[in-house]
Amino acid sequence: MSQYLILIYEDEAPFEGPGAAEVHAEVYAAHMKFGENNGPKLVGGNALQPTATATTIRDGVVTDGPFGETKEALGGYYLIEAADLDEAISIAKQVPAKYGAVELRPIMVFDS
Amino acid sequence: MPRTQTEVAAAVAEAHRREWGFVLAATVRVAGNIDRAEECVQDAYAQALQQWEARGIPAKPGAWLTTVARRRALDLHRRDATAQRALPKLVPDELVADVAEAVGGDEIPDERLRLICTCCHPALAVEAQLALTLRLLCGLSTAEVARAFLVSEPTMAARLTRAKQKIAAAKIPYRVPPADELPERLAAVLGVVHLVFTTGHTAPVGADLVRRDLVERALELARMLRALLPSHPDVAGLLALILLTDARRNTRVDRTGRLLLLEEQDRSQWNQSEIREGLLLVREASDHRPPGRYALQAAIAAVHAAAPTWADTDWEEVVELYDQLCAVWPSPVVALNRAVAVGMARGPAAGLAAVDALAAEPELAGYRYLPAARADFLRRVGRADDARAAYLDAIALTDNAVERDFLESRLRSLPTG
Numbered sequence: 079m080s081q082y083l084i085l086i087y088e089d090e091a092p093f094e095g096p097g098a099a100e101v102h103a104e105v106y107a108a109h110m111k112f113g114e115n116n117g118p119k120l121v122g123g124n125a126l127q128p129t130a131t132a133t134t135i136r137d138g139v140v141t142d143g144p145f146g147e148t149k150e151a152l153g154g155y156y157l158i159e160a161a162d163l164d165e166a167i168s169i170a171k172q173v174p175a176k177y178g179a180v181e182l183r184p185i186m187v188f189d190s
Numbered sequence: 191m192p193r194t195q196t197e198v199a200a201a202v203a204e205a206h207r208r209e210w211g212f213v214l215a216a217t218v219r220v221a222g223n224i225d226r227a228e229e230c231v232q233d234a235y236a237q238a239l240q241q242w243e244a245r246g247i248p249a250k251p252g253a254w255l256t257t258v259a260r261r262r263a264l265d266l267h268r269r270d271a272t273a274q275r276a277l278p279k280l281v282p283d284e285l286v287a288d289v290a291e292a293v294g295g296d297e298i299p300d301e302r303l304r305l306i307c308t309c310c311h312p313a314l315a316v317e318a319q320l321a322l323t324l325r326l327l328c329g330l331s332t333a334e335v336a337r338a339f340l341v342s343e344p345t346m347a348a349r350l351t352r353a354k355q356k357i358a359a360a361k362i363p364y365r366v367p368p369a370d371e372l373p374e375r376l377a378a379v380l381g382v383v384h385l386v387f388t389t390g391h392t393a394p395v396g397a398d399l400v401r402r403d404l405v406e407r408a409l410e411l412a413r414m415l416r417a418l419l420p421s422h423p424d425v426a427g428l429l430a431l432i433l434l435t436d437a438r439r440n441t442r443v444d445r446t447g448r449l450l451l452l453e454e455q456d457r458s459q460w461n462q463s464e465i466r467e468g469l470l471l472v473r474e475a476s477d478h479r480p481p482g483r484y485a486l487q488a489a490i491a492a493v494h495a496a497a498p499t500w501a502d503t504d505w506e507e508v509v510e511l512y513d514q515l516c517a518v519w520p521s522p523v524v525a526l527n528r529a530v531a532v533g534m535a536r537g538p539a540a541g542l543a544a545v546d547a548l549a550a551e552p553e554l555a556g557y558r559y560l561p562a563a564r565a566d567f568l569r570r571v572g573r574a575d576d577a578r579a580a581y582l583d584a585i586a587l588t589d590n591a592v593e594r595d596f597l598e599s600r601l602r603s604l605p606t607g
Contacts, residue, residue, distance in 0.1 A: 080361050161361075161363075162361040162363040163313060163360045163363065164362075164367070164371070166361075184360045186359075
């Protein structure tokens, strides 16, 4: 078994606009369903507060905000366990990301 | 029976061309990863050079090479197991045992479908898929693959290394995808083989119109897929398309290298055995409803192959086939080809109208065949000045010397107004 991180990148606007409450409810329900369907494969996962709450530290200098103005921002992640990339893809395809996309990255394993 | 060095060198070269992909594919699972499998296969070919001279050339060179390469892989595993007991195993013990048994056997299963599905995995960039397929299935050296795509050898070496690292790090599986995923994955495989063919058929840049080496590799890959998936209509369609297009290979330029249009080609010089084989495959592929993209493209090539002369071509049939193709594979490039066929079936004014209807397609911006087709219809309806401007547009977009010469000669032949 290998571990993969599924990074969820989405447009933040729908989560902040006038219909935000419905969007939150709908996305929450979709993630609950994803969790029910893939429980045994999930090692961990979290939703993140929006980029407006982010703090950047570079060379010791603290500034607000994320690195750049991108339309889609990291909004959450899952850490999963899968036999190979194809299984990881089949799980990642089920992750709700209707306002963006997900990125799938293998976790690096260091030889001890 | 001992053999001369020359005989053995020729036999090994032949085995390299014909069996590399088979031997490598059969060795990957034993070796545990592609890099190590390549080393073992290289080693087996080196041993063949020595041993075949003393012992004679085996009846089944591929089986001999596979056995030697797999034994080498097993030896390496044993060495690893002794030296590095702490490391996790790449290949489970039971598989090693299983293969150890199989190494002695006569029947070696053909694993090339696994290998090509791994090489053409959608998680890899298309250029990496192409490079891996030519390197691993066709056995081209890194230098040869670099030459095929006109990049430097270090660039290609880095591309191949990155792709193999991704296969290992992301764990792209070495297997034939399950039935529910196979159609999508096979489409990627066929796309890569088709791209090898089109890259060879009309080289994107360079002095020669055709890169014969690539065309032959594409044909070999398509034949391999046909042998592995004999009842798959898209495989039959792609092989038919390659055969029927390639049948015209020797007539596409004249002795001086000038481009000859379908209209000008000497049809008596078309390769009749490729046409016969292609026509049978088209019939088979077209039996499936609806026919797929390659089957329809092959059916269009078949109409040309069956026409005794350019004038006798059934252009309405070609237009009808393009209509079907637009339905299964909507693409502005297909629509442009359809527009050209409309011009042939219904006259240059109708063709011009069909081409102009596509002028706003963003995907066709910068596509050299759009202004080239427009120029031809403008020339034929007698609008010389507009034709001149369109030829100049097309020339500016064309990097193939043979195609550019053709457009320039057409430009020169326009009446001056």
